[in-house]
Amino acid sequence: MVTKYHSASPASLGRGTVTCAGCGGMQAIRQTCRVLGEKTVFVNAAGCMSLLAVYPFTPFHGSWLYTAMASAPAGAQGVRDALDILRDKGEIAPDNDLQVVVLTGDGSAYGMGLSATSGALDRQLDFLYLCYDNEGYGNTGQQTSAATPHAAHTATCRGLEGLAGVKKDLFAIWAAHDPVYLATVIASYPNDLARKIEKAKQLRGPRLIIALAPCPTGWGFDPRYTTTIGKLAVDTGIWPLKEYRDGQVVHTHIPAQRLPVEQYLKRQQRFAHLFEPQRNDVVLGELQAEVDHYWDGVTP
Ligand SMILES: Cc1ncc(C[n+]2csc(CCOP(=O)(O)OP(=O)(O)O)c2C)c(N)n1
Ligand SMILES: [Mg+2]
Incomplete structure (x- = not known):
């Protein structure tokens, strides 16, 4: 399902965006662009958002700049170096400098591009990395990625059990590199997202953002419910909103009374096998226990 998405012309993102209706990744990118403004250069690894670069539209x-899936952070290094040289030569004024923004899906961020990201973090590259995490290889039909959650059904799952593995903790892996800034966001909580991007914009060095991106096409829900599903991801505790700065992890929103994870799962076709033809209380219990365990370790 592909539709034309009309934007209200935010700062660096204008009209004519083409993604699926209700794309949660697109929502996060629009909100991010509003805060970043026009002085940006995007380095994008192959994925759904590559469809945004069909010049002249x-x-x-x-x-x-479009790169292979594994190499967006390496591409960002080249762009940053070129900008620095131009600035040193006086060919661009300091106030015309650009933010280098890596934009990738989870397939690149959690998998193919992880090594290039690790290297860029080691080199303290001055860039902002936005991963829109739709928990699968969306552009090619929602195959399993390293971000796919336990029990979700994808195009590469056999039978009706869903994924046996678990979602990789990319936040922890990136935090272990001690970046200048790291945060999780979701477009359904736009003030939290805007505040974090604003903070990242003021800093220099590696700044990384992971945006959970509800995907109507890949997850199986009506596009009108993208914001609702995103809110449920946070309100059930499945997607913690947090940031890492100076060695500390701080939760920016602690749900006062967490909703049962089931309320999030049952709205999505990728988890339908947990409810029909009969309820799978074992797996539902495991998924709830995993979330409870996470929050038991969080001090308000
Ligand atoms: C090395 C390599 N393998 C496979 C592909 C085909 N391919 C293009 S986009 C894509 C999916 C990328 O998934 P993700 O990074 O999660 O982004 P999304 O499509 O979900 O936006 C794949 C597998 C590719 N471009 N390069
Ligand atoms: Mg993806």
């Missing part, structure tokens, strides 16, 4: 007002 791109909705982006700034520059865009």
Whole structure:
């Protein structure tokens, strides 16, 4: 399902964006662009958002570099170096400098591009990395990625059991590199997202953002419910909103009374086998216990 997505012309993202209706990744990118403004250059690894760069119909007002899935952070290094040289030569004024923004899906961030990201973090590259995490290889039909959650059904799952593995903790892996800034966000909590991007924009060095991106096409729900599903991800505790700074992890929103995870799962076709033809209380219990265990370790 592909539809034309009309934006209200935010700073660096204009009209004519083409993604699936109700794309949660697109929501997060629009909100991010509103805060970042026009002085950006995007370095994008192959994925759904590569469809945004079909010149001359791109909705982006700034520059865009397309890379292979594994190498967006390496591409960002080249762009940053080129900008630094131009600035040193006086060919661009300091106030015309650009933010280098890596934009990738979870397939790149959690898997193919992880090594390139690790290297960029080691080199303290001055860049912002936005991963829109739709928990699968969305552009090619929602195959399993390292971000796919336990028990979710994907195009590469055999039978009706869903994924046997678990979602990789990319936040912890990136935090272990001690970046300048790291945060999780979701478009359904736009003030939290905007505040974090604003903070990242003011800093220099590696700044990384993971945006959970509800995907109507890949997860199986009506596009009108993207914001609702995103809110449920936070309100059930499945997607913790947090940030890492100076060695500390701080939760920016602690749900006062967490909803049962089932309320999030049962709205999505990828988890339908947990409810029909009969309820799978064992797996539902495991999923709830995993979330409870996480929050038991969080001090308000
Ligand atoms: C090395 C490599 N393998 C496979 C592909 C085909 N491919 C293009 S986009 C894509 C999915 C990428 O998934 P993700 O990074 O999660 O982004 P999404 O499609 O979900 O936006 C794949 C597998 C590719 N471009 N390069
Ligand atoms: Mg993806």
